[in-house]
Amino acid sequence: MPSMEAIRALSYEPCPMKLSARIRLIGEHTRSLSIARRYFVVNGFDGALTMLGIIVGFYHSNPGPPDAAALTVIVSACLGAAIALGASGLSSAYISESAEQSAELQELEAAMVLDLQGSSPSLAARWGPWLVALVNGLAPLLISLFILLPLLLPAAFTFLWTNVLEAAMLLGLGAIFLLGIFLGSISGHFWLFSGLRTLVIAIATSGVIILCTPN
Amino acid sequence: MVLVKRLVLDILKPHSPNSLDFCTALAASGLGMQVACRVLAVDEKTESVEICIEGAELSFDQIQESIRSQGASLHSIDEVEVVSAVDGSH
Numbered sequence: 001m002p003s004m005e006a007i008r009a010l011s012y013e014p015c016p017m018k019l020s021a022r023i024r025l026i027g028e029h030t031r032s033l034s035i036a037r038r039y040f041v042v043n044g045f046d047g048a049l050t051m052l053g054i055i056v057g058f059y060h061s062n063p064g065p066p067d068a069a070a071l072t073v074i075v076s077a078c079l080g081a082a083i084a085l086g087a088s089g090l091s092s093a094y095i096s097e098s099a100e101q102s103a104e105l106q107e108l109e110a111a112m113v114l115d116l117q118g119s120s121p122s123l124a125a126r127w128g129p130w131l132v133a134l135v136n137g138l139a140p141l142l143i144s145l146f147i148l149l150p151l152l153l154p155a156a157f158t159f160l161w162t163n164v165l166e167a168a169m170l171l172g173l174g175a176i177f178l179l180g181i182f183l184g185s186i187s188g189h190f191w192l193f194s195g196l197r198t199l200v201i202a203i204a205t206s207g208v209i210i211l212c213t214p215n
Numbered sequence: 216m217v218l219v220k221r222l223v224l225d226i227l228k229p230h231s232p233n234s235l236d237f238c239t240a241l242a243a244s245g246l247g248m249q250v251a252c253r254v255l256a257v258d259e260k261t262e263s264v265e266i267c268i269e270g271a272e273l274s275f276d277q278i279q280e281s282i283r284s285q286g287a288s289l290h291s292i293d294e295v296e297v298v299s300a301v302d303g304s305h
Contacts (some may be wrong), residue, residue, distance in 0.1 A: 028231055028232055028236065029229075097296040107260065108260055108261075111261050112286070112287075112288060113288075114288045118283060118284070119283060119284055119286035120232070120285050120286055121288070125237060139302040179267070180239070
């Protein structure tokens with residue numbers, strides 16, 4: 001049975017719609033929720049692997065704990081990449097999704113022989129791309145910031161781990177493992193197998209980086 | 216004053232919202248409304264449904280607005296049942 005918020009969303013009572021009701025409306029009329037979930041994993045994995053790659057590259061060039069100057073360079077490079085991934089995810093997903101959903105709405109209007117302006121399918125087609133874009137942009141940014149925590153707060157992490165680069169690499173591998181578990185929960189596969197599979201990809205990538213970069 | 220008690224409407228609607236959500240939203244557009252739905256035909260992107268609405272005092276404007284806001288269109292009014300108020304209180 002739909003909740004009262006969803007009913008209100010559908011019946012368009014003139015009251016401000018809560019975010020949860022908007023998301024439900026988007027889910028009822030478009031495929032945006034499943035697309036957003038897919039984008040979260042795809043771009044989140046992108047972000048995590050990119051951060052891991054940069055950190056492994058720096059670690060391979062100088063395995064010891066970085067001094068303050070080196071840490072500034074590493075943090076700047078990683079933050080730059082994280083922000084670029086976030087901006088790229090946000091803009092590319094919005095542009096592609098708004099075009100897709102606009103086309104789908106036009107097809108529905110043609111089938112209905114009706115202008116759907118202001119109706120629930122039209123509102124869902126307008127909000128859907130924003131939801132997908134936000135997920136696609138925020139996933140790599142937030143996961144990257146999580147991995148960068150030891151570099152952003154070195155004082156807090158040196159108590160736990162002497163080399164903040166190693167701590168960041170561990171967080172990166174952990175984030176990728178968790179993304180694998182999330183994928184496993186979606187597909188219904190055994191969570192450990194799914195997590196280990198993504199972890200193997202991350203370790204193999206790190207190995208290739210170590211082999212290909214000069215020491 | 217004449218009160219609308221029952222309406223049978225022929226409606227073309229998108230697949231989404233489904234019939235349950237569509238009728239729930241219709242029923243929520245007024246008080247004491249009983250809504251029944253029968254799917255007549257299903258197309259690639261749309262479906263034709265026959266909606267039967269019963270209530271003590273149906274507001275056709277509210278029903279139409281609810282139909283429109285859900286992206287559906289009213290094709291025809293197939294049956295109507297109205298009564299005039301006995302005591303003239305309306």
